[in-house]
Amino acid sequence: MDGQLAIDVAGLTKTYGTFTAVDNLDLKVKKGEFMGLLGPNGAGKSTTLKSVSGLIRPTSGQILINGIDSQKNHRKALARVGCVIETPEFYRGYTPAELMEYAGRIYGLNKTETAIRARDVLEEVKMWEWRNKPIGEFSKGMRQRVALAQALLPNPEVIILDEPTSGLDPRGMIEIRQTLNSLKKRDRSLLISTHILKEVSEMCGTVTMINHGKVVTTGDVASLIHQSAMTDAGSVEIELRTLKDMTPAFITDLGGCAGVKNTEKMGSREVKVVFSGTDEDQASLVDVVYRYDLRLLGMTEKGADIEKLYMNLTKGEKASVQ
Amino acid sequence: MIGRNKQANAGGTFNDYSDTDYSATDEEAHRSTEYQLPSSVNQMLTVTKATLKLFSKSYTFITLTALVLLIPLLVYAGLLDFVLGDDMSVYDPGDYAATLLGALPVFIALIPAAVMSKLIPSEFRDRTAYLSLALPQSRASFFFGKFLAGMLVQIFVFTLAYGVIALVTSLEIGSLDGGAVLLAFAITIIGGFAISATVYALSTFMKKGSALLLFLLFYMVIPAVMILIDANTVFSDIIGGFIDNAQYLPPIAGDVATFTLGTPYELMSPVYFYSMLVENSGITLFNYNSVLDMGVYAVWGAAFLLLGLYRFERREM
Ligand SMILES: Nc1ncnc2c1ncn2[C@@H]1O[C@H](COP(=O)(O)OP(=O)(O)OP(=O)(O)O)[C@@H](O)[C@H]1O
Ligand SMILES: [Mg+2]
Numbered sequence: 001m002d003g004q005l006a007i008d009v010a011g012l013t014k015t016y017g018t019f020t021a022v023d024n025l026d027l028k029v030k031k032g033e034f035m036g037l038l039g040p041n042g043a044g045k046s047t048t049l050k051s052v053s054g055l056i057r058p059t060s061g062q063i064l065i066n067g068i069d070s071q072k073n074h075r076k077a078l079a080r081v082g083c084v085i086e087t088p089e090f091y092r093g094y095t096p097a098e099l100m101e102y103a104g105r106i107y108g109l110n111k112t113e114t115a116i117r118a119r120d121v122l123e124e125v126k127m128w129e130w131r132n133k134p135i136g137e138f139s140k141g142m143r144q145r146v147a148l149a150q151a152l153l154p155n156p157e158v159i160i161l162d163e164p165t166s167g168l169d170p171r172g173m174i175e176i177r178q179t180l181n182s183l184k185k186r187d188r189s190l191l192i193s194t195h196i197l198k199e200v201s202e203m204c205g206t207v208t209m210i211n212h213g214k215v216v217t218t219g220d221v222a223s224l225i226h227q228s229a230m231t232d233a234g235s236v237e238i239e240l241r242t243l244k245d246m247t248p249a250f251i252t253d254l255g256g257c258a259g260v261k262n263t264e265k266m267g268s269r270e271v272k273v274v275f276s277g278t279d280e281d282q283a284s285l286v287d288v289v290y291r292y293d294l295r296l297l298g299m300t301e302k303g304a305d306i307e308k309l310y311m312n313l314t315k316g317e318k319a320s321v322q
Numbered sequence: 323m324i325g326r327n328k329q330a331n332a333g334g335t336f337n338d339y340s341d342t343d344y345s346a347t348d349e350e351a352h353r354s355t356e357y358q359l360p361s362s363v364n365q366m367l368t369v370t371k372a373t374l375k376l377f378s379k380s381y382t383f384i385t386l387t388a389l390v391l392l393i394p395l396l397v398y399a400g401l402l403d404f405v406l407g408d409d410m411s412v413y414d415p416g417d418y419a420a421t422l423l424g425a426l427p428v429f430i431a432l433i434p435a436a437v438m439s440k441l442i443p444s445e446f447r448d449r450t451a452y453l454s455l456a457l458p459q460s461r462a463s464f465f466f467g468k469f470l471a472g473m474l475v476q477i478f479v480f481t482l483a484y485g486v487i488a489l490v491t492s493l494e495i496g497s498l499d500g501g502a503v504l505l506a507f508a509i510t511i512i513g514g515f516a517i518s519a520t521v522y523a524l525s526t527f528m529k530k531g532s533a534l535l536l537f538l539l540f541y542m543v544i545p546a547v548m549i550l551i552d553a554n555t556v557f558s559d560i561i562g563g564f565i566d567n568a569q570y571l572p573p574i575a576g577d578v579a580t581f582t583l584g585t586p587y588e589l590m591s592p593v594y595f596y597s598m599l600v601e602n603s604g605i606t607l608f609n610y611n612s613v614l615d616m617g618v619y620a621v622w623g624a625a626f627l628l629l630g631l632y633r634f635e636r637r638e639m
Contacts, residue, residue, distance in 0.1 A: 083457075
C-alpha cells in the first residue's frame with residue numbers, strides 16, 4: 001500500500017461552453033499527505049474538487065481515488081472519502097443528529113458505530129449541544145461545522161475540503177486546524193482548498209498552486225517557501241541580532257564568510273546579510289557570532305513565508321489573500 | 323482533548339440512539355473504523371426514508387391528507403344531496419362512489435405535480451445535492467430513492483381517498499363491489515405513476531420545478547391537444563376515433579378509474595370540458611380495456627423515469 005496515491009488526477013479538463021475552467025490539470029496526493037490547493041478567485045479550485053468528488057463530470061481526464069476510477073465507479077471510489085464542497089446545505093428541517101444518521105447509513109456504519117462517531121465528530125466541531133436543533137436555523141459558520149462533522153463521520157481515509165473554514169470564527173478556524181492536524185497521526189490524506197495561507201503553512205506538507213485552471217507550481221511547502229525567499233539573484237537576506245554591540249572587525253569577518261555577498265549594518269546590534277551559500281555556510285555565520293562572543297539573539301530569513309510565495313506566484317494577478 | 327465520560331453520555335440524548343449507553347473511549351473513537359458499503363438498494367431505501375421524513379415535516383403532505391378528509395365533510399354537509407336530490411336509494415353504490423371520485427381527473431394530475439415537481443430541482447437550488455451526491459452512492463439510487471418516497475406518499479393519499487369513499491358509500495347506499503374498487507385503485511396508482519414519472523423527468527430539466535406548470539400540462543394542455551386533433555376531421559379520418567385511444571394517455575387514467583366503478587353524476591374531467599366546447603367530439607370512455615391501459619401507463623412511466631435518470635446523471639450544480 002505504501003507509496004500508493006490517495007488521489008490521482010491526470011489531465012483533468014473542464015469546459016463550460018467555450019470557457020475552460022480547468023485545463024489539463026495533474027494532481028497527485030500520496031497516502032498520508034496533506035495537500036493545500038491555492039489560487040486566486042476563479043482559478044478552478046472548486047471545479048477541480050467538484051470533479052474529484054463527482055459533483056460535476058470532467059470534460060476529459062481521469063480521476064483515481066485510492067486507485068478506483070471515480071467516474072466509472074463513484075460509489076466505490078468515494079467509499080472511504082469525506083467531502084465538504086462549497087458550504088453544502090442540508091434539508092432545513094433536519095437536525096445534525098438526523099444528518100449524521102443519514103450519512104452513516106449511506107456509508108454503511110451500523111447504529112452503534114454511527115452513534116459513537118457522531119458524538120465524536122459533533123463534539124470535535126463543538127456542535128454536540130445543537131444536535132437536535134433544525135439546521136435551517138443555524139448560522140453559516142455553524143452549518144459549516146456540521147458539514148465538517150459529516151465529512152469526518154466515517155473516519156475517512158481521504159478528506160476533500162473546499163474552503164472548510166470559510167465563515168468560521170477565529171477560534172473555530174484554529175480548532176478545525178487542530179482537529180485536521182490530529183488526523184495526520186492516523187495516516188489520513190487531505191486535499192484542501194483555501195484562501196487562508198496559514199492553513200497551508202500549518203497543516204500541509206505539500207501545496208499546489210493553480211491559476212486559470214492550470215498548475216503554476218507544486219511541491220513541498222517548506223522548500224517552496226525557501227525558494228521564494230530567494231531574491232532574483234538567487235540569494236536570501238538573513239538578519240542577525242545580537243545582545244552585545246557589533247564591532248567593525250566582526251562585520252568584516254562576517255563579510256568574508258563563504259556565501260556572503262554583502263553585509264549591511266542596520267543598527268549597533270543588527271546586521272543584514274545577503275547570502276547565497278549552503279546550509280553549512282549559513283551555520284558558519286553563527287560560528288563567527290560565537291567567536292566574537294556577541295550572544296546571538298536571533299537569525300531570520302527575511303521574506304521566507306507563504307505569503308511571499310503566494311504573492312510571487314500570482315504576480316500581476318488580482319490575488320485574493322485573506 | 324475529547325472529553326468523554328459515562329456521566330455525560332448518560333445525560334445526553336442522541337435521538338433514537340439515546341438507549342445506547344455505550345460510551346466510546348478515545349482509542350475506540352479513533353480506531354480505524356471497518357465498515358462495509360451497503361448495497362445500492364439499501365442506500366436507495368435510506369434516501370427514500372430521508373425523503374419521507376422530509377415529507378412528514380412539509381405542508382404538501384398535510385394539505386393532501388386534509389383534502390381527502392374533505393370528501394366526507396362535504397358529503398355530510400349536504401353537498402351531494404343538493405346535486406343528486408334527497409332520495410339516495412335510487413343510486414347504485416358504484417355510481418355513487420364514482421360521483422364521489424368526480425374530482426379524480428383533477429387530482430391524478432395535481433397530486434403528482436405537487437409531490438414530484440420539486441424533489442430534484444430543490445436539491446440543486448438549496449445546494450443539498452452538494453452533500454448527498456458527494457457521498458458514496460450512485461446517482462441512480464438517489465434518483466430512484468426520492469421517486470419511491472414520492473410514490474409512497476401518493477399511494478398513502480390515494481389509499482386514504484379510496485378508503486374514505488368506500489366507507490361513505492357503504493354507510494350511505496350499500497356495499498361496493500370489492501373487485502371494481504381494487505381495479506379502479508390500481509388504475510389510479512399506475513396512472514399516477516406514469517404522470518409522476520413524467521413530472522419527475524421533466525423537473526430534472528427545470529431550475530425551480532413549477533408544480534403549477536406541470537399540473538396544467540397534464541390537466542389542460544395534453545387533453546386540449548387531444549380534442550383538437552379529434553375535432554379536426556382530417557385527422558379523425560386518418561387515424562379514426564383518436565379520442566377512443568385517449569384512454570391510453572395517463573392524464574385520462576382518472577376518467578378510466580372512475581368509470582370502472584360506475585357512471586358518475588359529474589366528472590371534473592378536462593376531456594369533457596373540451597368536448598363541450600368543440601363540436602364533433604363526443605367522447606366515450608366506456609369501451610376501454612383497463613388491463614391494456616395499465617400496461618401502457620406502466621411502460622410510459624418507465625420510459626420517462628429512464629429519461630429523467632439520463633438527465634439527472636448529467637446534471638451539474
Ligand atoms: N457552472 C458554471 N458555468 C460556467 N462557468 C463556471 C461554472 N462553474 C465555475 N465556472 C467558472 O470556472 C472558473 C473556476 O471556478 P471555480 O469555482 O473553480 O473557482 P475557485 O478557484 O474555486 O474560486 P474561488 O476562490 O472564488 O472559490 C470561474 O471562472 C467560474 O466562473
Ligand atoms: Mg471555490
